[in-house]
Amino acid sequence: MKRFFQIFRLDQLLKNEPLKNHTTFKIGGPADLILMPGSWSDIITALQICAEEHLPYIVMGRGSNLLFRDEGFRGVVIKIDQPFKPPACSQCVLWADAGISLSALSNAALKESLTGLEFAGGIPGTLGGAVYMNAGAYGSEMKDVITEVELLTPEGHIQKIPASEMDFGYRTSRVQREKSIVLSAGIRLINGSYDDILAKMKDLGESRREKQPMDMPSAGSTFKRPLGYFAGKLIMDAGLSGAKVGGAQVSPKHCGFIVNGGGATARDVINLIEHVRETVYNKFDVLLEPEVRII
Ligand SMILES: Cc1cc2nc3c(=O)[nH]c(=O)nc-3n(C[C@H](O)[C@H](O)[C@H](O)COP(=O)(O)OP(=O)(O)OC[C@H]3O[C@@H](n4cnc5c(N)ncnc54)[C@H](O)[C@@H]3O)c2cc1C
Structure with missing residues (x-):
């Protein structure tokens, strides 16, 4: 760990930092070290130190799909939640760094009057996390708009991978299998009308606020959608609306969300x-798979 303090600025490092300060769930014990990289070369350097010193590491974005355990993380958390440069637009393709938030990215698309990314505006993660998860909403997912992804392999090589080779599936991508790091990605959109795009973004935002417990800390949908069902409906029909364990609760507003009701x-x-x-398995013979990643 000492080498991190020799190489990086002090304001890029947080030692013994509670991860609850970095996740939307507001849960998680301490990380030995959190690094906030300021460039791609910072990330490459961090990987080199981790490899040489046999330190475990994990990458995170805005922590909106993560549940860190109470014991925390023994190793280095590389937090990529800021872009290193603004997105660039050429011929309907927006190219952006992994750390950009999806809301900033959809606003950049709006500014260019490009349509196709409205679905992502209300997802509270980064582009990197969204590529990793193939995040989606309202019938669209990242795989519909991504054209190419720039990845850093665990060995430190940078590769440009076309979307067709990203193995995107429901809430999955090749990044999960390879443990590579998303550095940036190109998003192919279509020319549209600024007013229509803005109206759609507002509409989807309102619908989210109406249906989801946006005022409570959570990591979004706790479970993946089982084939042919909706997780939230199964949980509600199983009589689990409002069910609690300690401070965790099945949201009565949307049973697909487990929220942190305090502490x-x-x-x-x-x-x-x-x-x-x-309970859902015993009642309906359907096994729910967590979408939230437990670390
Ligand atoms: C209120 C709420 C609503 C939500 N709504 C939706 C929704 O509609 N649709 C949806 O799909 N999700 C939704 N989510 C979940 C979450 O926002 C998405 O999964 C998002 O894509 C995660 O991005 P993140 O930056 O927060 O990633 P994190 O939670 O920080 O990380 C998630 C995973 O991605 C990996 N990762 C992050 N950045 C990188 C990178 N640069 N390179 C490689 N791996 C990386 C991490 O290692 C981790 O395994 C919601 C969450 C909340 C709290």
Whole structure:
């Protein structure tokens, strides 16, 4: 760890930092070290130090799909939640750094009157996290708009991968398998009308606020959508609306969300996830798979 303090600026490093300060769930024990890189070369250097010193590492964006355990993370968390340069637009392709938020990215598309990314404006993650997860909403997903992704392999090589080779599937991509890092991505959009794009973004934002517990800390949908069902409906029909374990609760507003009702531990959330899975399985013979990534 010492080498991080020799190489990086002090304001780029947080030692023994509670991860709850960095996740939308507001849950998670301490990380040995959090690095906030200021450039791609910072990330490459961090990977080199981790490899040489056999330090475990993990990459995170805005922590909006993560549940860190109460014990925290023994190793280095590389937090990529800021772009290193503004997005560039050429011939309907927006090219942006992984750390840009999806809301900033959709606003950049709006500014260019480009349509196709409205669905992502309300997803509270980064482009990197969205590529990793193939994030989606309202019938669209990242795979519909991504044209190419720039990846850093765990060995430190930079590769440009066309979307057709990203193995995008429902909430998955090749990044999950390879442990590579998303550096940037190109988004192909279509010329549209500024007013229509703005109206659609507002509409989708309102619909989110109406249906989802946006005022409570969470990591979004706790479970993946099982084939032929909706997780939230199954959980509601199983009589679990409002069910609690410690500070964790199945949101009565949208049963697909487990929320932190105040002081929830990761253990509370994990126990509630298990309780929900077991109850739904016993009632409906459907096994729910977590969408939230438990670290
Ligand atoms: C209120 C709320 C609403 C949500 N709505 C939706 C929704 O409609 N649709 C949806 O799909 N999701 C939704 N989510 C979940 C979440 O926002 C998305 O999964 C998002 O894409 C995660 O991005 P992130 O930057 O927060 O990633 P994080 O949560 O920080 O990380 C998620 C995973 O991505 C990896 N990762 C992050 N950045 C990189 C990178 N640069 N390179 C490689 N790997 C990386 C991490 O290692 C981790 O495994 C919602 C969450 C909340 C809290």
